[in-house]
Amino acid sequence: MAEAGFFGQFGGSFVPPELKEALDYLGSQFEQFKDDKAFNEEYRYYLKEYIxxxxxxxxxxxxxxxxxxxxxxxxxxxxxxxxxHKINNVLGQILLAKRMNAHRVIAETGAGQHGVATATACAMFGMECIIYMGAEDMRRQSLNVFRMELLGAKVIGVEDGQGRLKDAVDAALNDYVANYKETFYLLGSAVGPHPYPTMVKHFHxxxxxxxxxxxxxxxxxxxxxxxxxxxxxxxxxxxxxxxxxxxxxxxxxxxxxxxxxxxxxxxxxxxxxxxxxxxxxxxxxxxxxxxxxxxxxxxxxxxxxxxxxxxxxxxxxxxxxxxxxxxxxxxxxxxxxxxxxxxxxxxxxxxxxxxxxxxxxxxxxxxxxxxxxxxxxxxxxxx
Incomplete structure (x- = not known):
């Protein structure tokens, strides 16, 4: 497999230069902490005691x-x-966000399980949480929308396109491009530009x-x-x-x-x-x-x-x-x-x-x- 987030011809980071800078920094922080003893001890503690x-x-x-x-x-x-399973990755990324001194966390969700997991972790660590979710998915998964709001998250419905997961990802990426200096984008699947696929695989x-x-x-x-x-x-x-x-x-x-x-x-x-x-x-x-x-x-x-x-x-x-x-x-x-x-x-x-x-x-x-x-x-x- 090739370096820099490529798996054969797949992967990479096809993003604007300013976002590439933010993603490179995120990647460097992940590489620093993924083998850090204290980080992994904390991660394993919460895997057992919280999850x-x-x-x-x-x-x-x-x-x-x-x-x-x-x-x-x-x-x-x-x-x-x-x-x-979503909480495995959310926990790892939220501990990374904490070490990067992030206070505003955004995420996308389809069925709502990643959104619920993100809202849960943000509640536990006292972070602002904004979840983007397609309007159609909000209708199909209204109970999870209520769970996220109960946990203190702000759920933003996305009416564009089909109002589904792709459209929620579009909206979250747009937010991240505009606010990356003070925002941690907690991506929920093994997709997106490098380093997200590698990070998500690592924690799952x-x-x-x-x-x-x-x-x-x-x-x-x-x-x-x-x-x-x-x-x-x-x-x-x-x-x-x-x-x-x-x-x-x-x-x-x-x-x-x-x-x-x-x-x-x-x-x-x-x-x-x-x-x-x-x-x-x-x-x-x-x-x-x-x-x-x-x-x-x-x-x-x-x-x-x-x-x-x-x-x-x-x-x-x-x-x-x-x-x-x-x-x-x-x-x-x-x-x-x-x-x-x-x-x-x-x-x-x-x-x-x-x-x-x-x-x-x-x-x-x-x-x-x-x-x-x-x-x-x-x-x-x-x-």
Missing amino acids: GRENPLTYAERLTEKLGGAKIYLKREDLNHTGS SIISEESKRQIVEKEGRLPDAVMACVGGGSNAIGAFAHYIDEPSVRLIGAEPAEAASLTKGVPAVLHGFKCYVLLDEEGNPQPTYSIAAGLDYPGIGPEHSYLKESGRAEYYTVTNEEVLQAFKELSRIEGIIPALESAHAVALAMKMAPEMAREQIIIVNLSGRGDKDVQQVFEMEQG
Whole structure:
């Protein structure tokens, strides 16, 4: 892999010079602190005492028996404080912001889980918090909007475009360009200009650090496959990180059929970095729609783009119908209500596990819990 934030041809930092200066400074601070003993001791303290890590690697025994194929284990990011994997990265970045003496924090959010996590961390450390969220996503995830406001955040609705995640990122980047001297942009996915994809992967790699140790303790060996949902790619890159250099382990991403950047996209620059992007006939980012607001993004993280192009990882699409079936199935069979985002990975595991041998092992990264989605699914069921 190339230096300066490139993964093969993907990544980089295609931004105005003044923003490049701010990002270079952020990158230098990250490099300084990521291996700093005191920083990591504080990070690990909050991972345990505030987030509740390490979380379990749960054998989904009844689901495995019903499917009749590979053994399925669930990495339980849904049990984290705030209900998803997002808090891992937020905690790391907020500790970095604290060391950079930042007092104003901005973030974007789609499903609201990153926004809730950011608002939570800002409340804990007494920082001003502004969250940009698409107007359509605010409607779909109104409970999370209330949670963010309850935690003291100011949520700004973005009416531009489709009023979804891409538009929230646009608005947050515009704010950052205008106010970067006094603002820390806490980006929530493994996307954006360098150093964000590298930072987000670093803080989320705790997922695969734990699961790799846990599966060896439980099964005496590595899994045959690790599966995760992919939107921007933060939970997936964390779930994959410690297996990338283990060629015996298949890395498998589940994309929404309606926002399948890796399956149907082409290399292009989006939001200051190069990745696979869904483009329309005019060469603009294509409108996307997924029932999972957190996956509604026309691009994908640069490292996922590289893993796809190099053949190290595989990416497949699942339909809304398959996702809803997985959402209900896991709830009924295992007593675990998954986030709609996470249900994409469960749906793919339900398709692939029966085709695998019984002695094979799949780890599914259960990136979040479905509390936020129950009302949406209820309304869909009512027709």
